[in-house]
Amino acid sequence: MEKTQNSPLILDIKGNSLDDGPGIRSVIFFKGCPLSCVWCHNPESKKTGPEISYDATDCIACEACVNFCPRQAVSRENLFFIDRDRCDLCFLCVDNCPSGALTRVGNAMTVDEITGKVKNDIPFFTTSGGGVTFSGGEPTLFMDFLSQLAQSIKSEGIHLLIETCGLFKLDAFSEKILPHMDIIYYDIKLMDPQQHKNYCGVSNEIILNNFRELNRMSAQGGFQIIPRTPLIPGITATHENLTGIADYLQSQGVHKTQLMAYNPLWLEKNKKIGVPCPMGRGAEKKTWIPQEKMMEFKAIYEEYGIQA
Ligand code: SF4
Ligand code: SF4
Structure with a gap:
């Protein structure tokens, strides 16, 4: 599949990850997500289009960006350095920034380019029981591209895992993506549909329906599905929400x-x-969740016979 204007943008391909599935993994981050969670840990992955990132700690104040910008969009007076309403994403500032403080976020890549890159890590996958993880953003937003990419990587004998928010058309996912996947990490963030809408922008109805069906299908073998919940203080990390999720997962035999x-x-x-x-x-919230609180949350699931 060649690059076109509609090609998905890749945020990053990160090697040597130990946090995104079994073994050592290469993680492919897609740009774009149908949800808009207020706590998103990868906010640069929300929009499908390219963006500019400015890191003040790398800036040497040379003013090259100010001088090269044809739209007078760069200014120290601006709270975020760049006036995003004026900017037309010509990337002249990025191309002329000598320190790397300004970077382009999101680049189109072909299936062959991505496959070639992750193939370099096959020795790590083989020795550690690892593989490739599709993440984001939401990889299923680009179902046809993802299908071709998954086929291409799988043909190299590489283990595949997808991290998904669960908001997709189940028929298309089952036909195009599922046959290539070994593991699905499936987010269940909030049980209450209205809260899900408030904090993630959409109701959780389709997400829970898709989980129920995929969990049922996984019982036939061929792939594993593991639900996941991000612990956001005062939002998802409440006794009420986690009890609701544990109760739901128990009802699904998880x-x-x-x-x-x-x-x-x-x-x-x-x-x-x-x-x-x-x-x-x-x-x-600016603080991490303390270890004793994590143990409390895990204990909620244990009461429902679920290992967390
Ligand atoms: S991308 Fe172009 S328009 Fe936008 S701030 Fe940089 S130079 Fe200016
Ligand atoms: S060009 Fe780069 S280093 Fe120079 S002022 Fe702009 S952001 Fe800072």
């Missing part, structure tokens, strides 16, 4: 889940791409 610890570093990431933090919506 015995294993994953709890993802809150990472406050996302607050800084938002600033780099010029997005104000969603203050006042309860997602701006």
Whole structure:
């Protein structure tokens, strides 16, 4: 599949990951997501289009970006350095930034380019029981591209895992993606549909329906599905929500889940791409969740016979 204007953008291909599935993995991050969770740990992955990131810690104040910008969009007076309303994404500032403080976020890559890159890591996959993980953003937003990419990587004998928010057309997913997957990491963030809408932008109805069906299908073998819940203080990490999720998972015959610890570093990431933090919506906590609290959350699941 050649690059076109509609090709998905890749944020990054990160090797040597130990956090995105079994063994050592290469993680392919897609740009674009149908949800808009207020706590998103990868805020640069929300939009499908390219963006500019500005990291003040790398800036040497040379003013090259100010001089090269044809739209007078760069200014130290601007809270986020770049006026995103004026900017037309010509990337002249990025191309002329000598320090790397300005970077382009999101690049189109072909299936062959991505496959070639992850193939270099096959020795690590083989010795560790690892493989490739599709992440994002939401990889299923690009179903046809993902299908071709998954086939291409799988033909190299590489283990595949997808991290998904679960908001997709199940027929298309079952036909195009599922046959190539070994493991699905499936997010279940909030049980209450209205809260899901408030904090993630959409109801969880389709997500829960898709989980129920895929979990049923996984019982026939061929792939494994593991639900995951990000622990966001005061939002998902409440006794009421986690009890509701544990109760639901028990009703679906699930015995294993994953709890993802809150990472406050996302607050800084938002600033780099010029997005104000969603203050006042309860997602701006600046501290990590203490270990004893994590044990409490795990104990909720244990009461339902679920290992977390
Ligand atoms: S991308 Fe172009 S228009 Fe936007 S700030 Fe940089 S130089 Fe200016
Ligand atoms: S060109 Fe780069 S290093 Fe120079 S002022 Fe702009 S962001 Fe800073």
